[in-house]
Amino acid sequence: MSGTDNKLVIKSVSKTFKTKKTDVTALQETTFDVREGEFVTILGPSGCGKSTILRVVAGLVAPSSGKVLLDGKMITSPGPERGMVFQSYTLFPWLTVQKNIEFGLELKKNGKDAREKEARRYLELIGLSGFENVYPVNLSGGMKQRVAIARALANEPEVLLMDEPFGALDAQTRTLMQELLLNVWEETRKTIMFVTHDVEEAIFLGDTIYVMTARPGRIKEKIKVDLPRSRNYEIKDKPEFLAYKRHALELIRQESIKAANIV
Amino acid sequence: MKGPIRNTLKKGTTEKYGYLGIINFALILMAWSALAYSGLVSNIFLPTPVQVIETAYQMISDPAGDNLLHHAFISTARVAVGFCLSAIIAVPLGMFMGRLSSVRAFFEPLMGAVRYMPASAFIPLFILWIGLGEAEKITVIFWGTFFQQTLMVMDVAKNVSGELVEVSYTLGAKQLNTFKKVILPASLPGIIDTLRISFGWAWTYLIVAELVGANSGLGYVIIQAGRFLHTDVIFVGILVIGLLGMFTDLFFKILYRVMFPWLTKEGT
Ligand SMILES: Nc1ncnc2c1ncn2[C@@H]1O[C@H](COP(=O)(O)OP(=O)(O)OP(=O)(O)O)[C@@H](O)[C@H]1O
Ligand SMILES: [Mg+2]
Numbered sequence: 001m002s003g004t005d006n007k008l009v010i011k012s013v014s015k016t017f018k019t020k021k022t023d024v025t026a027l028q029e030t031t032f033d034v035r036e037g038e039f040v041t042i043l044g045p046s047g048c049g050k051s052t053i054l055r056v057v058a059g060l061v062a063p064s065s066g067k068v069l070l071d072g073k074m075i076t077s078p079g080p081e082r083g084m085v086f087q088s089y090t091l092f093p094w095l096t097v098q099k100n101i102e103f104g105l106e107l108k109k110n111g112k113d114a115r116e117k118e119a120r121r122y123l124e125l126i127g128l129s130g131f132e133n134v135y136p137v138n139l140s141g142g143m144k145q146r147v148a149i150a151r152a153l154a155n156e157p158e159v160l161l162m163d164e165p166f167g168a169l170d171a172q173t174r175t176l177m178q179e180l181l182l183n184v185w186e187e188t189r190k191t192i193m194f195v196t197h198d199v200e201e202a203i204f205l206g207d208t209i210y211v212m213t214a215r216p217g218r219i220k221e222k223i224k225v226d227l228p229r230s231r232n233y234e235i236k237d238k239p240e241f242l243a244y245k246r247h248a249l250e251l252i253r254q255e256s257i258k259a260a261n262i263v
Numbered sequence: 264m265k266g267p268i269r270n271t272l273k274k275g276t277t278e279k280y281g282y283l284g285i286i287n288f289a290l291i292l293m294a295w296s297a298l299a300y301s302g303l304v305s306n307i308f309l310p311t312p313v314q315v316i317e318t319a320y321q322m323i324s325d326p327a328g329d330n331l332l333h334h335a336f337i338s339t340a341r342v343a344v345g346f347c348l349s350a351i352i353a354v355p356l357g358m359f360m361g362r363l364s365s366v367r368a369f370f371e372p373l374m375g376a377v378r379y380m381p382a383s384a385f386i387p388l389f390i391l392w393i394g395l396g397e398a399e400k401i402t403v404i405f406w407g408t409f410f411q412q413t414l415m416v417m418d419v420a421k422n423v424s425g426e427l428v429e430v431s432y433t434l435g436a437k438q439l440n441t442f443k444k445v446i447l448p449a450s451l452p453g454i455i456d457t458l459r460i461s462f463g464w465a466w467t468y469l470i471v472a473e474l475v476g477a478n479s480g481l482g483y484v485i486i487q488a489g490r491f492l493h494t495d496v497i498f499v500g501i502l503v504i505g506l507l508g509m510f511t512d513l514f515f516k517i518l519y520r521v522m523f524p525w526l527t528k529e530g531t
Binding site: 060079080082084104135138155161 | 427429430433434435440448449451523524525
């Protein structure tokens with residue numbers, strides 16, 4: 001099903017980290033495609049290589065084999081067309097919210113007015129208008145991640161890579177952030193690759209879920225999520241949602257048991 | 264959504280316990296007075312606080328060449344010049360060592376070794392090579408601070424969060440921009456802290472430098488006073504150095520607060 005509208009092609013990518021003592025295979029050969037505008041979630045147990053896939057796509061890690069193509073071009077290094085949001089808070093603490101969002105635009109040498117206008121647009125999108133001149137230290141975890149999303153989006157990337165961005169947040173905030181992200185996605189129609197170990201999160205957000213095996217990870221199953229958009233939290237109680245959840249939980253359970261036996 | 268939260272607890276704590284430091288000073292002053300005035304310890308070894316103040320006052324009114332302020336000024340100038348020369352080289356060098364492993368591999372072993380050689384042991388060499396003038400004193404201060412300073416700045420630069428660097432790459436920054444826009448600002452608080460701490464060492468090496476072949480400066484005053492058992496003068500010398508140290512420390516702390524409002528919650 002690799003049509004011409006494939007934004008991102010991940011082709012036989014694997015990764016083995018060579019350390020002094022041993023070689024750690026973090027990722028076995030993995031192949032999949034992401035369509036333009038698709039919201040893909042990658043679901044897997046802890047340590048299965050989810051971050052590794054994302055970091056290869058970001059260009060932060062070179063694959064041991066295989067390659068990643070973005071719009072047909074091979075990825076060899078990090079670049080602004082692949083924005084990333086990390087699990088840990090990575091706002092630049094010495095920059096205000098506004099300046100954080102402008103960071104990439106400044107590198108592109110956009111004019112001051114244009115930068116400020118863009119920053120304000122994305123601040124509004126994430127619901128943080130009025131926080132322009134606040135330093136990150138004064139923001140809650142959820143707010144920090146929202147600014148990190150705005151900062152990545154302001155660069156107008158082709159793909160947005162998200163590595164458990166809500167993993168450190170409490171359950172309530174996390175649900176709100178998921179809804180906010182869906183709103184942002186519906187507004188911008190970005191191609192998104194979202195990594196999580198949270199089954200509900202993966203179903204709620206994704207068009208497609210790639211479930212991974214325990215380490216060394218590879219794709220165990222591809223799940224197409226046929227739930228109507230726009231979704232809000234109420235969908236999490238619907239029988240269709242629960243059916244997906246039961247199935248995904250079972251897959252993850254098998255892998256977690258495997259992982260536990262290895263240790 | 265609320266605005267930034269004021270961290271009242273933290274602020275209140277400093278105010279609440281500020282008096283403890285003053286109590287500490289007062290206790291030491293009382294113990295000193297008790298020992299000195301009771302005659303328990305002879306004045307030759309321990310002058311009274313009033314004697315020290317009187318001596319200080321007298322030294323301030325001394326003729327120009329022997330004036331306390333003159334000595335304090337000379338010493339401060341020596342420390343400042345030696346310290347600044349050291350910092351001007353140590354900060355950029357430490358930054359490069361922290362971020363470029365080849366530069367680090369080249370310099371670190373040598374610096375690690377020299378750091379453990381006491382600077383005072385080099386004084387005879389410096390005198391031999393440079394003579395007894397100002398250059399030699401400044402060299403001693405430089406030598407005493409430079410290596411440690413460089414290695415501390417190196418550590419600061421090395422410990423900049425790897426994720427901040429990575430995020431800047433995904434936002435389109437290349438190496439040079441990342442250095443300027445991420446590594447430098449992230450390192451600045453640590454650098455200012457390093458400077459504050461190493462300024463104290465610079466003072467230590469000043470006294471070492473003025474032990475030998477000096478005819479001015481607070482170290483010289485203290486050494487001379489020691490020869491003639493002028494304990495009160497020794498006290499004045501030490502207290503002046505202490506005061507100067509306190510002021511520079513305060514200066515750096517204020518600088519830190521002004522430069523880095525983003526570090527504290529109250530900052531906005
Ligand atoms: N730089 C590295 N050097 C050596 N081993 C690494 C490195 N990065 C990751 N690994 C190992 O590769 C495996 C997969 O790591 P990865 O971070 O991709 O997993 P993950 O699925 O994101 O896990 P988590 O749920 O903890 O985020 C882990 O066993 C990890 O220890
Ligand atoms: Mg991870």
